[in-house]
Amino acid sequence: MAINTITVSGNVGKDAVLRVTPNGKHISSFSLPAKSGFGDNEKTSWLKCKMFGAMAEKLSTAIVKGSKVTVTGEFVIEEWTKQDGSQAQTPTILVRDIDLPPRGTPGNDHPRQQPSSQPQRQQRASTPQPSEPPMDFDDDIPF
Numbered sequence: 001m002a003i004n005t006i007t008v009s010g011n012v013g014k015d016a017v018l019r020v021t022p023n024g025k026h027i028s029s030f031s032l033p034a035k036s037g038f039g040d041n042e043k044t045s046w047l048k049c050k051m052f053g054a055m056a057e058k059l060s061t062a063i064v065k066g067s068k069v070t071v072t073g074e075f076v077i078e079e080w081t082k083q084d085g086s087q088a089q090t091p092t093i094l095v096r097d098i099d100l101p102p103r104g105t106p107g108n109d110h111p112r113q114q115p116s117s118q119p120q121r122q123q124r125a126s127t128p129q130p131s132e133p134p135m136d137f138d139d140d141i142p143f
Helices: 053-062 115-126
Strands: 006-011 017-020 026-036 043-052 068-081 087-099
Touching (some): 006 026, 043 068
Parallel strands (some): 043 087
Antiparallel strands (some): 017 026, 026 043
16 A cells, blocks of 8 residues: 655645636645755655645635645646637645644744735834844854
8 A cells, every 4th residue: 555645845836826716615725845855956846735725725825925834635747728718737735634733933923915005014114123133143163
């Protein structure tokens, strides 16, 4: 018996898209990067992730571009015919388990926003945060 389980962790490429089938079933999809190689030979491939049912319905709003997630599921290759008649394939993870860091974690606090909020972000970035430690540490490694 073969075991087909994959675990991938990364920053979401696009906001999750929630669809509802004619039968009323919820399907949510998003993408995660998979990097291989290094330096000039580094290549990024995108893995499509799909969630179904209540998981898709409840968690799709929390999965936004740039947020860090870890998914575990079944790895499949989806095949279909394009409009021009050629065959296409996409590596896909059918998500069984997903880890979302708590809200307020740096890099995961991105509500879905309109572009008009960019000046506010720039203003916040220029003022120092009192909760962060000062950056006056030594660069020497003690070992």
